[in-house]
Amino acid sequence: MSEVKKTKYFNPYIGGVLLGLVLLAANFVSGRGLGASGAIKSAVVSTVNTVAPSHAENSVFYKNYNESHENPMKSWLVFQMMGVLVGGFLSGAFAKRLKFKVEHSPKITSKRRIIFAILGGMFFGFGSQLGRGCTSGSALSGMAVLSVGGFLTMACIFGTAFALAYFFRKNWI
Secondary structure, three states, X not given: OOOOOOOOOOOHHHXXXXXXXXXXXXXXXXXXXXXXXXXXXXXXXXXXXXXXXXXXXXXXXXXXXXXXOOOHHHOHHHHHHHHHHHHHHHHHXXXXXXXXXXXXXXXXXXXXXXXXXXXXXXHHHHHHHHOOOOHHHHHHHHHHOOOHHHHHHHXXXXXXXXXXXXXXXXXXX
């Protein structure tokens, strides 16, 4: 009889407590909560400034952003996201799970999983800009300071996910 290799993942309850402590530390040290969408915006603005400077100068959005930010890539959010990427890489390396693979249900292909992941990411990115922040920025950081908007954002995120789960669940399970 062959042995089934069990992949060990970090305990999600401990992870949640640690995330809360990181959020508390971020508020204490920097006076701000966590967030990721601002880092993406900084990277996009920097890219447009480099690739198409005339477009950045003529666009109201880029012009306003550049006037209010000396150098978008020096934003603390950019360094936070670099830490998330390096931390994820190190976590995978230490757990010996650092390999390229696409995890998906046996009912779908890797290609379909990647397409849905990209589409989901695009919709979530659009929604985070429409809602003026991502899950961590609007919901977690907002809830940490007892903001009604933070609780409303989290309820909308989970409510929408619950409402749409029936239609998309065959892609995951």
